Amino acid sequence: MLKGIYSTKYINLNLGKIINFNNYEGFRLGFGGETNSNFSSIIKLESYVAYGIKDQDFKYTLGSSFRLNKNTNTWIGANYTNDIKEAASLDFIAINTSFSLLNLRNLFLDQFYNYKTYSLHLKHDIRPNLEAEFQLSTGDYNPLFDYQFISSDKNLSEYHLTTAIFGFQFNPKSTYMNSPIGKLTLKNEFPQFTFQVTKSFENVWNGDFNFTQVNFRTTHQIKRLQKATTYIVAEGGIVFGAAPISHLFNATPNASFKNPWAKRIGFSSKNSFETMGYNEFISDRFAAIHIKHELKPFNFGPKFKPQLIFATSAAIGDIDNPTYHNGLAFKSLKNGYLESGLEVKSLFKGFGLGTFFRYGANRNAEWSDNLAVKLNYKIRLGF
Numbered sequence: 055m056l057k058g059i060y061s062t063k064y065i066n067l068n069l070g071k072i073i074n075f076n077n078y079e080g081f082r083l084g085f086g087g088e089t090n091s092n093f094s095s096i097i098k099l100e101s102y103v104a105y106g107i108k109d110q111d112f113k114y115t116l117g118s119s120f121r122l123n124k125n126t127n128t129w130i131g132a133n134y135t136n137d138i139k140e141a142a143s144l145d146f147i148a149i150n151t152s153f154s155l156l157n158l159r160n161l162f163l164d165q166f167y168n169y170k171t172y173s174l175h176l177k178h179d180i181r182p183n184l185e186a187e188f189q190l191s192t193g194d195y196n197p198l199f200d201y202q203f204i205s206s207d208k209n210l211s212e213y214h215l216t217t218a219i220f221g222f223q224f225n226p227k228s229t230y231m232n233s234p235i236g237k238l239t240l241k242n243e244f245p246q247f248t249f250q251v252t253k254s255f256e257n258v259w260n261g262d263f264n265f266t267q268v269n270f271r272t273t274h275q276i277k278r279l280q281k282a283t284t285y286i287v288a289e290g291g292i293v294f295g296a297a298p299i300s301h302l303f304n305a306t307p308n309a310s311f312k313n314p315w316a317k318r319i320g321f322s323s324k325n326s327f328e329t330m331g332y333n334e335f336i337s338d339r340f341a342a343i344h345i346k347h348e349l350k351p352f353n354f355g356p357k358f359k360p361q362l363i364f365a366t367s368a369a370i371g372d373i374d375n376p377t378y379h380n381g382l383a384f385k386s387l388k389n390g391y392l393e394s395g396l397e398v399k400s401l402f403k404g405f406g407l408g409t410f411f412r413y414g415a416n417r418n419a420e421w422s423d424n425l426a427v428k429l430n431y432k433i434r435l436g437f
Contacts, residue, residue: 058070059087061090063092064089064090064092064093065087065088065089065090065093066087066088066089066090067085067086067087068086068087068088068102070157071084071085071086071087071102071104072084072085074157074160075160075161076160076161076162076163076164076166077161077162077163077164078106078108078109078138078163078164078165078166078198079106079107079108079109079111079138080106080107080108080109081106081107081108082104082105082106082107083104083105083107084102084103084104084105084113085102085103085104086100086101086102086103086104086115087100087101087102088100088101091234091236095121095124095234096120096121097118097119097120097121098118098119098120098121098129098131099117099118100115100116100117100118100119100133101114101115101116101117102114102115104137112136113136113137113138114135114136114137115133115134115135115136115137116133116134117131117132117133117134117135117173118131118132118133119131119175119177123178124232125232126178126179126180127177127178127179127185127232127236127237128176128177128178128179129175129176129177129178130174130175130176130177131174131175131177132172132173132174132175133172133173133175134170134171134172134173135169135170135171135173135193136168136169136170137168137169138166138167138168138169138198139166139167139169139300140163140165140166140304141165141166141167141197141199141201141299141300141304141333142299142300142302142303142304142333142336143303143304143306144269144271144289144291144303144306145250145269146221146248146250146269146271147175147187147189147219147221147250148185148187148221148222148223148248148250149223149248149271157323157324158320158321158322158323158431159308159321159323159324159326161320161321162308162310162320162332163332164199164332165197165198165199165332165333166197166198166199167195167196167197167198167299167300168195168196168198169193169194169195169196169300170193170194171191171192171193171194172191172192172193173189173190173191174189174190174191175187175188175189175190176188176189179237182229182230182237183224183225183226183227183228183229183230184222184223184224185222185223185224186220186221186222187219187220187221187222188218188219188220188221189217189218189219189221190217190218190219191215191216191217191218191219192214192215192216192217192259192260192261193214193215194212194213194214195212195213195214195215195298195300196211196212197211197212197298197299197300199381200381200382201299201379201380201381201382202380202381203298203299203378203379203380204377204378204380205296205375205378208262210262210298213262213263213298214259214260214261214262215254215261215262215263215300216254216255216258216259216260216261217252217253217254217255217261218252218253218255219250219251219252219253220250220251221248221249221250221251222247222248222249222250223246223247223248224246224247224248224249225242225243225244225246225247226245226247227241227243227244227245228240228241228242228243228246229241229243244273244274244275245272245273245274246272246273246274247270247271247272248269248270248271248272249268249269249270250267250268250269250270251266251267251268251269252266252267252268252269252301253265253266254266254267254295254297254301263295263296263297263298264295265293265294265295265296265297265301266293266294266295267291267292267293267294267297267301268291268292268293268294269289269290269291270289270290270291271287271288271289272286272287272288272289273285273286273287274286274287280349280350281350282347282348282349282350283347283348284345284346284347284348285344285345285346285347285348286343286344286345287325287343287344288341288342288343289325289341289342289343290303290339290340290341290342290371291303291339291340292338292339292340293338293339296375296378297338298379299336299379299382302336302337302338302373302379303336303337303338303339303340303371304332304333304335304336304337305327305330305335305337305340305342305369305371305387305391306323306325306326306327306342307326307327307330307331307332307333307334307335308320308322308323308326308327308328308330308332308428309327309328309329309330309331309332309426310331310332311331311423315422318426318427319427319428319429320428320429321428321429321430321431322397322408322410322428322429322430325344326344327342327367327369327391327393328367328393328395328408328410328426328428329393329410329411329412329424329425329426330391330393330412333382333384334384334385335369335371335384335385335386335387335391335416336373336376336379336382336384337371337372337373337386337387338372338373338374339371339372339373340369340370340371340372340387341369341370341371342367342368342369342370343367343368343369344365344366344367345365345366345367346363346364346365347363347364347365348361348362348363349361349362349363351400358400359400360398360399360400360401360406361398361399361400361406361432362396362397362398363396363397363398363399363408364394364395364396365394365395365396365397365408365410366392366393366394366395367391367392367393367394368390368391368392368393369387369390369391370387370388370390370391371386371387371388372386372387372388373386385416387416389414389415389416390414390415390416391412391414391415391416392412392413392414392416393410393411393412393413394410394411394413395408395409395410395411395426396408396409397409397428397430399430399432400432404431404432404433405429405430405431406429406430406431406432407427407428407429407430408427408428408429408430409425409426409427409428410425410426410427410428411424411425411426412424412425412426
């Protein structure tokens, strides 16, 4: 349950697929999961189906995997997927960030692309704490908003990509154990490193683009005295060659500039810029850092233990040939981006409140456009 999985006798159900919401689909209702070791210790079947109430369209995936080696947790598999994904998001095949359980940032997302892809993948543990994955994929991509890629030799509103992806997850201080039900994490320690290289091939299986994308993420936690904790996330990416919007970077924004101002109040999100507008900045290379310092919860009684959090985030980036991307109005991160904030968690029934302020070279002229007020929610597990 802690990972959003509910296990039945033969199937592990993914609770993150049941209900979600975004501005494109409205309510997204779904059901999915994968078979577990009670079904088979060497064959794994996976599938999900989802339906958007607003766009009135089904999304789904079908796949299977075959275990080659138990000791090295080696699996080979294939799948077909017809779904949508946030445009210009930082993506890792080792980390499934799409419509995860209780990701409240999805509430305001409205710029997606549809992808229909066939994929082959190979997963292998080089060491128990060093996981590798290779994926070969080909398919069609269709931005679900006004967008055209126009260069000297291309004019595309939809496109076909053939890609090879190498992904690595390295958790040097974590410990694991093989069990009859699969690989188990005994200690989830930090730092943790995620690295990925994507190569897109032009004229291979009808591929339209030739580029290389490199993504990285490092996460770290430092436990202080008095039960305080500092969280640090450094991430970024770079694209070599001309890539379409699906493989650029938006730096994970989480702000709206709607009026009246009260409509801008939403929920804070993990590793995002709370004052940055959705797709306000688009980059083909960027780096960002997010730092949060959580103090020990104040003890005002058994039912009132608020927690104070200080947050600071920064980013820098740029983009070559911005005129290739037509239909989007965006800015460059070449002058950097800064924001800081203060959050209080668990004020009432798990809900809290935070304020964030944008400053530096990319601050807005209107003071109120630099301010973000965000709700937050802390799950109480009861143990």
